Amino acid sequence: MWKYEKKLQYPVNIQKKNLKMAKYILTQYGGPAGELAAAWQYLDQRYIMPDEKGKALLTDIGTEELAHVEMISAMLYQLMKDATPQELEAAGLGSQYAQFGMDLFPSDSFGNPFSMTYIKVAGDYIADLESDMAAEKRARATYEHLMDLTDDPDILAPLSFLRQREIVHYQRFKELRDYYLEKYKNQKNS
Amino acid sequence: MKNFINYQNKFNNSNEYGNFVQNYSNLENYNMNNNVANSNMNMNLQKELYEPYQGFIRGNMFPNLYNQYKITRPYEVEPMNEQAELLTYIDALTFATHDLNLYLDNYPNDQQMIQKFNEYRMQANKAIEQYENAYGPIFVNSNANSVTPWAWDNRPWPWEN
Numbered sequence: 372m373w374k375y376e377k378k379l380q381y382p383v384n385i386q387k388k389n390l391k392m393a394k395y396i397l398t399q400y401g402g403p404a405g406e407l408a409a410a411w412q413y414l415d416q417r418y419i420m421p422d423e424k425g426k427a428l429l430t431d432i433g434t435e436e437l438a439h440v441e442m443i444s445a446m447l448y449q450l451m452k453d454a455t456p457q458e459l460e461a462a463g464l465g466s467q468y469a470q471f472g473m474d475l476f477p478s479d480s481f482g483n484p485f486s487m488t489y490i491k492v493a494g495d496y497i498a499d500l501e502s503d504m505a506a507e508k509r510a511r512a513t514y515e516h517l518m519d520l521t522d523d524p525d526i527l528a529p530l531s532f533l534r535q536r537e538i539v540h541y542q543r544f545k546e547l548r549d550y551y552l553e554k555y556k557n558q559k560n561s
Numbered sequence: 562m563k564n565f566i567n568y569q570n571k572f573n574n575s576n577e578y579g580n581f582v583q584n585y586s587n588l589e590n591y592n593m594n595n596n597v598a599n600s601n602m603n604m605n606l607q608k609e610l611y612e613p614y615q616g617f618i619r620g621n622m623f624p625n626l627y628n629q630y631k632i633t634r635p636y637e638v639e640p641m642n643e644q645a646e647l648l649t650y651i652d653a654l655t656f657a658t659h660d661l662n663l664y665l666d667n668y669p670n671d672q673q674m675i676q677k678f679n680e681y682r683m684q685a686n687k688a689i690e691q692y693e694n695a696y697g698p699i700f701v702n703s704n705a706n707s708v709t710p711w712a713w714d715n716r717p718w719p720w721e722n
Contacts, residue, residue: 374700374701375700375701376699376700377698377699377700377713377718377719378648378651378652378699378719379652379719379720380652380656380659381617381620381652381656382638382648382649382652383720383722384722385722386722424666424667424669427666428663428666428667431659431662431663431666432663435659435663441719441720444720445719445720448720449720449722515630515631518630518631518632519631524636527631527632527636528636531620531629531630531631531632531635531636532618532619532620533620534620534630535619535620535621535627535628536620536621538621538626538627538628539620539621539623539626539660539663540663542626543663543664543666543667546667547667550667
């Protein structure tokens, strides 16, 4: 089971409203390389890992991704706080406001709702871990694009933290993938 | 707060790479106790760690994995008051334990890293207890929830600034 920790993994303290950045960052909530997709992908893959290392690593990284969902949500909340409908409309978030008001709703930056089809599971632990490596690389690239689009240190600091986590996660998934390739080399055509 | 201020002075003054990186030179005895992929896993063995705060502001406890983008140096976390300062200390230690946790999932026989994990874990637990006694619960099963009115409802909520 999961328990709530009443704190963020890394603090989010954005002083300046920025609706354009909110629209862009939205994709890391409910987009194809977003945190929600990552969390669910890893947690779904736990069940077929061939040994205890894989079960532990997917549980722990999947859990961390849930904390990243919360960080991204906090960024969106603070970036959009006190925005008027007119300001939202001017930033291209008019449809978002019409449908959801000021509620958060997971979608990509274009407004496409989150889709479970983003989640890549294949019933093959090597294919699954390679999907996870690719997911981390794509998320890292997206965080770099987002960092390119702003110079506000309040926004850059958490984006930079999250980008760095993708690098560490990629490494851990790669180590596990390489370890399984070696450990099960006589049992699998990889 | 005294011991935490000392701690923070320690990590805030350490600008030199060498000052906040800990070396693990005594890893020759490392043994996977595992017949497969032994050499492969040994090659990846971590020999260095950042101090918890330095790892925390980077989002990475491992200097050999660290890779900076756009910004020239990691942002310092600048707490606005004593409560935020203690929370930053907790954030740093819980981050350190978590990043070591992921590493240990892959390298369960790295005894020195397990010791490091436990050192940070105990420091974090102590600080969390101190924080909860002073400012209210981080976890719902905290002693800080034994008061009336119910303390869990109180601010700050993590997403509010």
